[in-house]
Amino acid sequence: MTSPQGRAFAVMLAVFGEMEAEAIRARVRAARAQILKDGRWPGGGIPYGYQSVPNPNGPGRVLAQDQERIGWLAGAVAKALSGETVNAIAAWLTDSEAPLPARRTERTSGSGSWNRQTVDGLLRNPVLAGMTPHNPGRAKSAKRVDPFAVLLDERGQPVISRALAIITTEEFATLQRLLAARTVPQARKKAERQSTSAFLSRVARCDECAVYLCRGTNQKRPVLYCPKCRQTIGRTALDAYLIERLLIERADQLVGDLDVAEAWARAGHDDMARRAVLVSQLDRLAIRRGVVGRYFDEERVLLTWSSCRQHPRA
Ligand SMILES: [Zn+2]
Incomplete structure (x- = not known):
């Protein structure tokens, strides 16, 4: 390695080694892609509620449901x-003595309790809607399943296994929105509060009436209901949905001297102040009847923002 020829030889060996390693990685990727395409289980951690069985x-x-x-x-x-x-769900699972995920039992043998990280992970797994987590560009070390990186078909639509799904893809999207809203400090505070906050007081109308x-x-959960036709919609999901849209779609709009994002931050947990920010942006907010009505469904929310006033900085 001390002569120029020796160093050149070492470089060549390294290059060939890297080429071979890349070829192996490509073969592994192709094999995994084919396995997923065939609807087979490629190995790895089996999600809670499921098991791997011989391919019929x-x-x-x-993968199959674990009864x-x-x-x-x-x-x-x-x-x-x-x-x-x-947290409430983790407590419920612990109190009801729900069987723990297999790997956790080994690691935390003796504790026998569920924690919020485990439950959070379960709720973010696309397998709930029968979709296959798949993120070819992402390192395997990614801590958490990305709920939006799933196996797609030729038309770019998620591949869905009806045998595995316990909710629809729409319900899965709603669930992810709920989980995301809780990571916003104000939204978490609101979601955990049982009171009927004034945030949507005299804001939303019944589309029909x-x-x-x-x-x-x-059942102790905050709702909005129509005094005429009695249609009902859950507040927790609706509030989170409206807040998310407000902060994403209207962040740069003006409320007085501030933009929406600043005005919202300044409103803090004050429901009337938050209401004022929302109302300043609204042209129309109506709620229509759900088909099944059990879960929040964004199709029920008819939302039009007022015509745009551009922020001078935008
Ligand atoms: Zn009505």
Whole structure:
């Protein structure tokens, strides 16, 4: 290695080694892609509520629902969709002695309790809607499943296994929105509060009856309901949805001297101040009847922003 020839030789060896390593990586990627395309299980951590079973249609293994655990998973998802916090769901699973994920039992043997990270991970896994997590560009070390990186078909649509799904892709999107809203400090505070906040007081109307929806509770959960036709919509998901759209779509619009993002930050937890920010941007907010009506569904929200006033800095 001390002569120029020796160093050149070492460089050549390194180059060949790198070429071979890249060829191996490419073969592994191609094999994995083919396995996923065949609907088979490529190995790795099996999500809670599922198990791998021999593929009935060929070689390898496929994922299937684990009948011992799928009910607990479905229960956790239903609770999350109805607005319960991840901590409350973890406590419920622990109190009901739901079987823990296999790997956790080994690692934390003796504790026997669920924690919020585990529950949070379950609720973010695309397998809930029968989709396959797939993110070819991402390092394997990524801590958490990215709920929006899933296996797509030739038309760019998610590949969905009906045998695995316990909710629809729309419900899955709603669930992710709820989880994301809780990571915003103000939204978390609001979601955990049981009171009927004034945030949407005299703001949303019933699409059918044209009257303002009233604040109330249904099974201790905050709702808006129409005093005429009695249609009801859950507040937890609706508030989170409206706040998200307001802060994303209207962040640069003006409220007095401030833009929406600043005005919202200044409003803090003051419901009337937050209401004022929302109302300043609204042209129309109406709620229409849900088809099934059990879960929040963004199709029910008819929202038009007022015509734009551009921020001078924008
Ligand atoms: Zn009505």
